Amino acid sequence: MTNVDYAVDDDTIAVVEDTDLPRRLKDEVYETLEARxxxxVEEANELAAAVETRYLNTRVDPLDPVGTVSAQSIGEPGTQLTMNTFHYAGVAEIDVTQGLPRLIELVxxxxxxDTPMMTVYLEGExxxxxxxxxxxVWNIEATQILALGDVSTNVADMRVQIALNEDTLEERMISAEEVAEIIEDSLGVKTIQQGSxxxxxPEEPSYRDLLQLVEELRDITFKGIEEVSRVVIRREELDNGNEEFVLYTEGSAFGDVLDIEGVDASRTTCNNIHEIHRNLGIEAAREAIIEETNNTLAEQGLDDVNVRHLMLVADMMSNRGEIESIGRHGISGSKESVLARAAFEVTVNHLLNAAIHGEVDDLDGVTENVxxxxxxxLGTGDVDLRMGSTSSGSSQAD
Known part of the structure; x- marks a missing residue:
């Protein structure tokens, strides 16, 4: 019977329970019937039968080589991808790697x-x-000294002089006193601040030390996140017709951004799957792999690749709790089969190491049998037929 009590009669429950649907789909049928x-009972039988037919038609047949089919289904469209870096989602100011280079990055x-970025959604006001x-924006974008004012050197007095722009300070919500304090903490020098x-x-008069201070000054991040060099703000329309501001960044620091007030952590994302893994876990990283791969193909008009193939690749990359690459340093290099490892890359090394350690290949996979x-x-290759005899003496195939 059902795990949850639904407001449908016993005859309807009997009709649905008599199908071969998994529990999740049966519950969805009950919810649909409740809404209607x-x-x-006839309508319930018709709905359950339609769902069951669709479910059975979409299942993979036993012994179907799903890995090979997925490789073919992704690899063939992959040959149509361009090698370019595209402007991201119509934002002319930000370039993001797309096409084949992006697909290679993911697998x-x-x-x-190559071009880390974040899409930052905001909440409330x-x-x-x-x-x-x-x-x-100013809490995310790295603010350095050249954005706040002009820097000059007085060689005669061995002094670095900074003329801050008061309008910029007000816009970025940072004071001259805070700038001076950050310089003291970062460079270990004593500053004299008067207005802007x-x-x-340097402590000892030295031209070399003076230039060194100027170089170090330019590297200090006075506000925002050091890894994020630029933020572009866009007004975008929602599905409900309303509009909201969305931020696109060059550079990513996903965990730091999620802690900033005003950021909607439930929608914000980035194109670095390892950062998503560190901050949101392996399931979120798996979803990111699927989403990023799907978007990369869709950008080039190749969105007819069934998402199940992408899901299988994402499952292989994440099923051990860590993100593994599909290559000799990841999944292909850690296969049980010696011949499968040798067929991929560095053939001699794999065969030599296997011989030294006395490894045995059970020939269970596709590559090694080929x-x-x-x-x-797989398929008919894993089905054994033998002739048997009936009690009456006639033969039959088992």
């Missing part, structure tokens, strides 16, 4: 994408008021 108040599980949205003017120098010329153990 007054549904008859190789690169630690850092931060999403609707431009000034509040800009508060979040800041001055400091190499030795045996039928693969």
């Amino acid at each position: 108040e007054g549904a008859t 190789d599980a690169r630690k850092t994408p 931060y999403a609707t008021e431009r000034e509040k949205a800009h508060e979040v 003017q800041i001055e400091f120098g 190499i030795v010329g045996k039928p693969i153990k």
